[in-house]
Amino acid sequence: MTASSPASRPPVVAGIELGGTKCIAMLGSGPDDIQDEVRVPTTTPGETLAALEAVLDRWSGFAAVGIASFGPVSVDRAASDWGSITTTPKPGWADTPIAPQLAARYRVPIGFHTDVVGAALGEGAYGAAMGLADHAYMTVGTGIGVGLVAGGAPVAGMTHQELGHLRPVRVKGDDWPGICPFHGACVEGLASGPAIVARTGTPAPDLPVDDPAWDLVAHAIAQACAAVVLTGVPRRIVIGGGVMVGTPHLFPRVRRMLHDSLAGYLVTAELAELDSYVVPPRLGGQAGPLGALVLAHRALAG
Numbered sequence: 001m002t003a004s005s006p007a008s009r010p011p012v013v014a015g016i017e018l019g020g021t022k023c024i025a026m027l028g029s030g031p032d033d034i035q036d037e038v039r040v041p042t043t044t045p046g047e048t049l050a051a052l053e054a055v056l057d058r059w060s061g062f063a064a065v066g067i068a069s070f071g072p073v074s075v076d077r078a079a080s081d082w083g084s085i086t087t088t089p090k091p092g093w094a095d096t097p098i099a100p101q102l103a104a105r106y107r108v109p110i111g112f113h114t115d116v117v118g119a120a121l122g123e124g125a126y127g128a129a130m131g132l133a134d135h136a137y138m139t140v141g142t143g144i145g146v147g148l149v150a151g152g153a154p155v156a157g158m159t160h161q162e163l164g165h166l167r168p169v170r171v172k173g174d175d176w177p178g179i180c181p182f183h184g185a186c187v188e189g190l191a192s193g194p195a196i197v198a199r200t201g202t203p204a205p206d207l208p209v210d211d212p213a214w215d216l217v218a219h220a221i222a223q224a225c226a227a228v229v230l231t232g233v234p235r236r237i238v239i240g241g242g243v244m245v246g247t248p249h250l251f252p253r254v255r256r257m258l259h260d261s262l263a264g265y266l267v268t269a270e271l272a273e274l275d276s277y278v279v280p281p282r283l284g285g286q287a288g289p290l291g292a293l294v295l296a297h298r299a300l301a302g
Contacts, residue, residue, distance in 0.1 A: 012033075012063060014056055015068070022039055023051075023052060024040075026289040031290055045093055045096045066299060067083075068113060071145075075112065083099025114160050120147035120154070120291065121291040121295065122291030123135070123282065123283055126283060128282040136238070138225070138228070140241040140242075141192065143164060144187050147160075149234070163227060164224065165188060166187055168185075205246045236277055238279055
C-alpha cells in the first residue's frame with residue numbers, strides 16, 4: 001500500500017464555521033481536498049441550523065463534524081450544556097445547543113470549540129503557525145478574541161479564554177471609556193472595529209494612517225499580546241480579523257509596543273525576532289472552516 005493510496009488518506013469530514021453574520025460549511029479532508037463549500041446566512045437559530053442540516057444531509061457519508069462557533073460557548077465535555085452557545089449578546093442565540101442537535105441527527109463524532117480556536121487550529125495545521133505545538137491566534141475585528149494552543153491542543157478549563165476582555169494598562173491621558181457593555185475599556189472595548197468607529201467616527205479601513213487613534217488601538221492590542229506571552233507562552237502569535245488584516249501598518253506598531261511592554265523580562269529566540277513572532281494569518285478567511293475540519297478529525301481520533 002503506497003502513501004498515496006485511498007486507504008491512507010485522511011477521511012472526509014464536515015466542518016462548520018458558525019459566525020455572527022454567516023456560516024461556512026466545508027466538506028473535505030484538508031486544504032488540498034475541499035470537495036464542497038457552502039455559505040449560509042446566520043439568521044435565527046432555527047433557520048440557520050435547518051439550512052446547515054440541509055447541506056449536511058446532501059453531503060452524507062462524512063466521518064465526523066467539527067464546529068467552530070461564535071460565543072461564548074460551553075466547551076467542557078463534562079458540562080450539561082456542552083456544545084451550546086451560552087450567554088451571547090446575539091439576539092435569540094443564547095442557550096442554543098448546536099453540537100448536541102447535530103450529534104443526535106448524524107450519529108458521528110462531533111468536535112466543538114470557539115471560532116477563534118478553530119482559526120488557531122487551522123493556522124497551526126496548515127498556515128502561519130504550521131509545525132508549532134504552542135501558538136496563539138488573535139482576531140481583531142467586530143470583537144477581539146484569542147485562541148491558545150499548547151502541546152498541540154486547545155487550552156481550556158471550565159470554559160474557553162476571554163482575553164479580549166482583559167482591562168489593559170491605559171495610555172497616559174487617555175480616559176475614553178470604551179464601548180464594551182460589560183467592561184467598558186477592555187481590549188475589545190478599546191480596539192475592536194466598533195470601538196474605532198465610536199472613538200473616531202470613522203471605520204478602520206477609512207481612518208488615515210497618521211490618525212493618533214491608531215497608537216491607542218495598537219497599545220491595547222499590544223497589551224493583550226503581552227498577556228498572551230506571559231500566560232500561554234506561545235511560540236508565535238497570529239493576528240487576523242478585519243481591523244488587523246485591513247490595516248497592515250498596525251503590525252509594526254503592535255510589535256514595537258509589545259517589545260516595550262515586555263521590557264526585556266523574557267529572553268527567548270522567538271521574542272528576539274518579533275517580525276516573525278507576531279504575524280498575519282496565512283489562510284485568510286479559510287482559517288476558520290479549515291480549523292473546523294481539524295476539530296472534526298480530532299473528534300474522530302477520540
